[in-house]
Amino acid sequence: EDQVTQSPEALRLQEGESSSLNCSYTVSGLRGLFWYRQDPGKGPEFLFTLYSAGEEKEKERLKATLTKKESFLHITAPKPEDSATYLCAVSSGAGSYQLTFGKGTKLSVIP
Amino acid sequence: EAQVTQNPRYLITVTGKKLTVTCSQNMNHEYMSWYRQDPGLGLRQIYYSMNVEVTDKGDVPEGYKVSRKEKRNFPLILESPSPNQTSLYFCASSRDRVSPLHFGNGTRLTVT
Numbered sequence: 001e002d003q004v005t006q007s008p009e010a011l012r013l014q015e016g017e018s019s020s021l022n023c024s025y026t027v028s029g030l031r032g033l034f035w036y037r038q039d040p041g042k043g044p045e046f047l048f049t050l051y052s053a054g055e056e057k058e059k060e061r062l063k064a065t066l067t068k069k070e071s072f073l074h075i076t077a078p079k080p081e082d083s084a085t086y087l088c089a090v091s092s093g094a095g096s097y098q099l100t101f102g103k104g105t106k107l108s109v110i111p
Numbered sequence: 112e113a114q115v116t117q118n119p120r121y122l123i124t125v126t127g128k129k130l131t132v133t134c135s136q137n138m139n140h141e142y143m144s145w146y147r148q149d150p151g152l153g154l155r156q157i158y159y160s161m162n163v164e165v166t167d168k169g170d171v172p173e174g175y176k177v178s179r180k181e182k183r184n185f186p187l188i189l190e191s192p193s194p195n196q197t198s199l200y201f202c203a204s205s206r207d208r209v210s211p212l213h214f215g216n217g218t219r220l221t222v223t
Contacts, residue, residue: 032209043115043201043214044154051209087154091208098169099144099212103153 002027006102021073023088031091078109117215132187134202143185147198192222
């Protein structure tokens, strides 16, 4: 059974204080690892897909990296508008179309 | 504009009264899925569909039904809702298994 664990559950940062969110996973054949951002009361919004260990993707202040066991979402010099819950999800092989989500990290950036 | 549309956004009902939550996508996506989101439990998959007339159970299918008669629509049916189905529901679609999901804005269901 695929498992995804995100840490920390919640993170408070001062504006400009860089940090990282962690997503550890156990899957039988990784097809893709996804990062989403979710604002309160809204559906998750896609950020990145990573397919293989060593891959990195960047978008504005966010950078996602992937190893064989975990992924990191690095946030550089965050702003209050980066406050949201960040979700990690994995798609595995074995012919299944299921996608397994972690429980998310709630990020608060304080001005 | 590419989007996944769910209706209604909010729904309050009573135990046992059948209801349907509609979901429609305009991106010609083959894959569609329903999730429920509960505090402390995260997003859990209810049912998914790989194409028209092809559906399969997710992690928490009990008490739900789905159908996929047209590519764009994927309604979620609760034949006899119970209070433990009170939750925030999301419909999502994607081109295929390794493409990112596009989510609707959610349906907040309360069953009393």
